[in-house]
Amino acid sequence: MRRETFVAALLAIATSQSAWPxxxxxxxxxxxxxxxxxxxPTSLASLRGRVVLLxxxxxxxxxxxxxxxxxxxxRGELHAMGYAQxxxxxxxxxxxxxxxxxxxxxxxxxxxxxxxxxxxRLPQAYALPTMPSSYLIGADGKIVEVHSGYxxxxxxxxxxxxxxxxxxxxx
Amino acid sequence: xxxxxxxxxxxxxxACTAVQPWQRGELANPSMxxxxxxxxxxxxxHTYASKEASSGGAGLAGGGCGCN
Amino acid sequence: MSASxxxxxxxxxxxxxxxxxxxxxxxxxxxxxETRIVSLRASQYLENDLPAxxxxxxxxxxxxxxxxxxxxxxxxxxxxFRVTADLGYETMSGASPWFVQPDADGRPVQVMSGATxxxxxxxxxxxxxxYSDTSEHAIVVGYSTENDYExxxxxxxxxxxxxxxxxxxxxxxxYSDDTVKPTDGxxxxxxxxxxxxxxxxANAVIGLTHVLNPTTVLQGALSFTRQSGYLSxxxxxxxVDGAARPDTRPDDRNQVAWSLRxxxxxxxxxASLHADYRYYSDSWKIDSHTLELxxxxxxxxxxxITPSLRYYSQSQAGFYRPYYVAETSxxxxxxxxxxxxxxxxxxxLLVRRLMExxxxxxxxxxxxxxxxxxxxxxxxxxxxxxxFVLATLGFDFSI
Numbered sequence: 001m002r003r004e005t006f007v008a009a010l011l012a013i014a015t016s017q018s019a020w021p022x023x024x025x026x027x028x029x030x031x032x033x034x035x036x037x038x039x040x041p042t043s044l045a046s047l048r049g050r051v052v053l054l055x056x057x058x059x060x061x062x063x064x065x066x067x068x069x070x071x072x073x074x075r076g077e078l079h080a081m082g083y084a085q086x087x088x089x090x091x092x093x094x095x096x097x098x099x100x101x102x103x104x105x106x107x108x109x110x111x112x113x114x115x116x117x118x119x120x121r122l123p124q125a126y127a128l129p130t131m132p133s134s135y136l137i138g139a140d141g142k143i144v145e146v147h148s149g150y151x152x153x154x155x156x157x158x159x160x161x162x163x164x165x166x167x168x169x170x171x
Numbered sequence: 172x173x174x175x176x177x178x179x180x181x182x183x184x185x186a187c188t189a190v191q192p193w194q195r196g197e198l199a200n201p202s203m204x205x206x207x208x209x210x211x212x213x214x215x216x217h218t219y220a221s222k223e224a225s226s227g228g229a230g231l232a233g234g235g236c237g238c239n
Numbered sequence: 240m241s242a243s244x245x246x247x248x249x250x251x252x253x254x255x256x257x258x259x260x261x262x263x264x265x266x267x268x269x270x271x272x273e274t275r276i277v278s279l280r281a282s283q284y285l286e287n288d289l290p291a292x293x294x295x296x297x298x299x300x301x302x303x304x305x306x307x308x309x310x311x312x313x314x315x316x317x318x319x320f321r322v323t324a325d326l327g328y329e330t331m332s333g334a335s336p337w338f339v340q341p342d343a344d345g346r347p348v349q350v351m352s353g354a355t356x357x358x359x360x361x362x363x364x365x366x367x368x369x370y371s372d373t374s375e376h377a378i379v380v381g382y383s384t385e386n387d388y389e390x391x392x393x394x395x396x397x398x399x400x401x402x403x404x405x406x407x408x409x410x411x412x413x414y415s416d417d418t419v420k421p422t423d424g425x426x427x428x429x430x431x432x433x434x435x436x437x438x439x440x441a442n443a444v445i446g447l448t449h450v451l452n453p454t455t456v457l458q459g460a461l462s463f464t465r466q467s468g469y470l471s472x473x474x475x476x477x478x479v480d481g482a483a484r485p486d487t488r489p490d491d492r493n494q495v496a497w498s499l500r501x502x503x504x505x506x507x508x509x510a511s512l513h514a515d516y517r518y519y520s521d522s523w524k525i526d527s528h529t530l531e532l533x534x535x536x537x538x539x540x541x542x543x544i545t546p547s548l549r550y551y552s553q554s555q556a557g558f559y560r561p562y563y564v565a566e567t568s569x570x571x572x573x574x575x576x577x578x579x580x581x582x583x584x585x586x587x588l589l590v591r592r593l594m595e596x597x598x599x600x601x602x603x604x605x606x607x608x609x610x611x612x613x614x615x616x617x618x619x620x621x622x623x624x625x626x627f628v629l630a631t632l633g634f635d636f637s638i
Contacts, residue, residue: 056193058193058196059196060195060196060199060200061199062199094193094196095196096196097196120191120193120194123191123192123193124191128191128192128193129192129403130192130372130403131192131193131195133192149372151318152318188451188452189403189405190405190450190451190452190453191403192403192404194453195450195453196453197453197454197504197506198450198453198454198456198504200504200511202504202510202511202535202537202543203456203502203504203511204502205458205500205502207535208589208591208600208602208633209311210278210280210309210311210633211280211589211600211602211631211633213309213325214280214282214307214309214629214631215604218284218629219551222577222606222625222627223527223551223553223577223583224521224523224525224527224553224556224577224578225494225496225517225519225521225525225527225529225551225553226464226494226496226519227442227444227462227463227464227494227495227496227519228460228462228496228498228517229444229446229458229460229462229498229500230411230444231379231394231396231411231412231413231442231444236360236362236383236385236388236390
């Protein structure tokens with residue numbers, strides 16, 4: 001390989017945002033789009049001031065069948081504890097086929113807001129490491145934790161204490 | 172020959188395309204599995220291995236039988 | 240930046256991948272997704288009768304019929320393991336090719352085993368698999384028993400994925416220890432038939448899988464097998480200079496197979512193309528080509544229909560002859576149609592109907608072998624070449 005080409009390739013990689021996964025401490029990239037079910041504008045910005053668990057999922061992602069119900073349960077518990085105005089789950093669906101996504105929601109219903117991103121702009125912006133992945137975002141809009149992959153029971157064992165800590169620290 | 176080189180180059184070029192985790196919806200389709208019906212595939216393999224001289228392939232050979 | 244931004248190849252790519260420590264696409268996804276499965280397959284295998292023109296006068300052309308039943312149950316165990324157990328039961332009856340002799344014109348004709356053979360085979364195997372985010376490791380043990388055959392086997396498999404699971408490598412090694420104990424072996428009636436013998440087989444596989452683009456996956460694999468021990472067919476005879484001799488093959492056999500498998504998704508058509516090719520070669524001087532194509536067409540939410548076509552062609556074993564006019568210097572003799580040169584086509588159709596948590600399937604396959612289908616020119620066709628129908632009814636259930 002010629003040296004210039006090599007350097008150019010290196011530069012291309014170094015400057016391409018997508019090559020670098022988002023690290024804790026960074027401000028969460030702009031996250032907005034149409035609601036998956038109702039088509040209404042849905043965004044992370046409108047949830048500013050709350051602790052947000054931003055979850056990326058797809059109907060074809062096997063573990064999502066398990067992770068979505070777990071997040072729904074976790075959200076229900078936290079809202080029952082009185083954090084309804086201070087915590088929310090925002091889920092980004094990356095299916096290219098919206099029908100597949102809505103069918104999935106029919107089977108595994110959730111009450112938190114769902115955002116449709118059929119073009120995959122948002123996972124690109126976050127440089128999503130794997131499917132599913134979720135980002136714990138503080139009330140200040142900064143990323144606190146990146147959660148990649150799914151492990152059974154993680155929502156209760158790991159996410160819940162982390163969210164409660166954030167909520168406690170903010171009060 | 173030139174055609175062959177072009178094909179190899181095209182394959183190499185496409186091999187360089189990063190397929191991101193969120194772009195794998197089509198690959199996750201059940202019909203894209205190596206063997207969508209593993210039991211039928213095992214039966215086929217067993218039948219062919221007992222009726223033809225060849226055996227072996229992408230998976231392990233497994234146990235023998237007196238079917239020869 | 241486009242979604243499918245190209246990334247540098249080769250060393251550079253591995254370096255960046257390592258530097259960024261990209262977690263992989265969950266290899267464990269499938270294990271955790273499908274909770275518990277039970278699958279059942281009931282098959283009927285029917286060989287066509289041999290036409291009178293290929294039979295020695297007075298020999299009956301009835302061949303094998305086999306009924307097969309297979310049961311599979313799989314479940315996740317703890318968080319990262321999956322155990323799958325298989326149980327198989329077969330009953331076979333019919334006659335099989337015994338030996339080939341020349342007719343009055345020197346043309347080879349088949350003599351079938353006179354008596355109907357009734358046999359059953361039972362086999363069981365257990366696959367225990369461990370999944371991590373980027374790897375998969377399995378141990379498989381199996382046991383198979385028949386009236387006249389017994390086999391015990393063990394296999395180890397491992398799979399690692401890297402580059403965000405865009406590429407993965409799999410390695411496998413297996414060993415099978417078999418015992419041949421022919422019916423009426425060493426009896427007065429069949430003095431040539433051995434009483435008992437052993438054979439074993441060691442097998443190694445290496446494969447590389449790469450996701451070419453969002454709709455295409457390619458896999459290349461190389462497989463080596465070494466068989467040793469008694470590799471002849473204890474029931475078969477050959478005709479050497481007008482006299483009968485037991486089927487006698489070398490005591491070892493080295494086999495190499497390399498295969499290339501492609502899966503491509505036609506999303507607009509709701510279909511997937513499967514294309515598999517295998518080249519096989521062994522130390523008995525047989526080589527073969529296998530090409531298999533399958534079209535998986537989804538029709539709506541519930542139905543999938545899969546037509547498939549397979550072509551196979553093999554050359555003959557070096558020591559094979561339909562019959563022998565004189566003794567050979569290596570003292571190897573076999574007239575088994577499996578070692579003869581021929582080609583074969585299989586046409587298949589699979590229909591699958593999906594229900595809420597179960598699926599019903601029906602598969603039909605027709606196998607037609609003929610010396611004329613071979614890639615090379617065949618001078619003398621073996622009269623015992625087989626044609627068969629295989630029908631399978633399947634039921635899958637998941638909890």
